[in-house]
Amino acid sequence: xxxxxxxxxxxxxxxxxxxxxxxxxxxxxxxxxxxxxxxxxxxxxxxxxxxxxxxxxxxxxxxxxxxxxxxxxxxxxxxxxxxxxxxxxxxxxxxxxxxxxxxxxxxxxxxxxxxxxxxxxxxxxxxxxxxxxxxxxxxxxxxxxxxxxxxxxxxxxxxxxxxxxxxxxxxxxxxxxxxxxxxxxxxxxxxxxxxxxxxxxxxxxxxxxxxxxxxxxxxxxxxxxxxxxxxxxxxxxxxxxxxxxxxxxxxxxxxxxxxxxxxxxxxxxxxxxxxxxxxxxxxxxxxxxx
Numbered sequence: 078x079x080x081x082x083x084x085x086x087x088x089x090x091x092x093x094x095x096x097x098x099x100x101x102x103x104x105x106x107x108x109x110x111x112x113x114x115x116x117x118x119x120x121x122x123x124x125x126x127x128x129x130x131x132x133x134x135x136x137x138x139x140x141x142x143x144x145x146x147x148x149x150x151x152x153x154x155x156x157x158x159x160x161x162x163x164x165x166x167x168x169x170x171x172x173x174x175x176x177x178x179x180x181x182x183x184x185x186x187x188x189x190x191x192x193x194x195x196x197x198x199x200x201x202x203x204x205x206x207x208x209x210x211x212x213x214x215x216x217x218x219x220x221x222x223x224x225x226x227x228x229x230x231x232x233x234x235x236x237x238x239x240x241x242x243x244x245x246x247x248x249x250x251x252x253x254x255x256x257x258x259x260x261x262x263x264x265x266x267x268x269x270x271x272x273x274x275x276x277x278x279x280x281x282x283x284x285x286x287x288x289x290x291x292x293x294x295x296x297x298x299x300x301x302x303x304x305x306x307x308x309x310x311x312x313x314x315x316x317x318x319x320x321x322x323x324x325x326x327x328x329x330x331x332x333x334x335x336x337x338x339x340x341x342x343x344x345x346x347x348x349x350x351x352x353x354x355x356x357x358x359x360x361x362x363x364x365x366x367x
């Protein structure tokens with residue numbers, strides 16, 4: 078009888094263990110977030126993850142731009158790919174909130190780390206103050222609206238940013254108020270969701286088509302018979318050591334660079350066209366300022 082009672086107790090303990098284990102597994106599963114969705118650009122160069130129920134659609138009126146919208150229909154961020162130049166006019170500096178989160182899937186042009194940052198934007202009128210957020214290389218000296226990440230191999234920039242009004246109706250808020258409002262938004266549950274999406278961005282360098290490069294404040298395109306590094310070095314050499322050739326050209330013994338007129342620039346011509354003097358059709362490139 079005693080042995081039987083011990084056996085029954087052991088069975089009871091085992092049964093309880095199984096029940097508790099099942100409950101534990103159920104709790105773990107319910108606490109695990111859903112995997113979500115993955116968006117990849119048509120050429121496969123960029124991808125990011127977003128929650129199930131959200132949508133990613135082409136941005137209206139823009140090429141290579143994609144709007145991320147949550148399940149309630151609110152815009153969270155816009156990914157802009159193949160950006161040819163930085164914004165010509167800066168929106169001005171923002172006030173640092175101290176928020177910074179790494180974006181490990183993409184690097185700056187020299188291999189720098191890239192972060193998602195949040196700034197308080199003072200605006201240019203009543204109620205235009207906002208929390209602005211986007212990608213920024215760790216050593217960037219640009220304002221957030223000009224901090225697009227350069228992709229040298231492709232000769233373009235990438236940005237992933239958004240903004241949310243913070244002090245609507247305020248007349249003349251102080252820098253401290255603007256910064257505080259942006260910081261409060263950066264700490265909100267809504268922004269934490271957005272941050273997970275933006276920081277999941279990944280650049281797939283093997284998919285990037287090398288069509289140009291950026292360096293020394295210039296963008297080099299239509300490279301024919303010459304590499305990006307060679308084009309940069311050639312233009313630098315012609316610019317520094319070349320002699321005038323006519324009204325708008327500079328030449329060395331092997332290369333000549335033509336500078337476009339104001340009218341030609343307005344029609345979309347490159348600022349400078351350089352070509353070999355011996356094989357002009359097979360060795361040439363174009364240069365645009367950034």
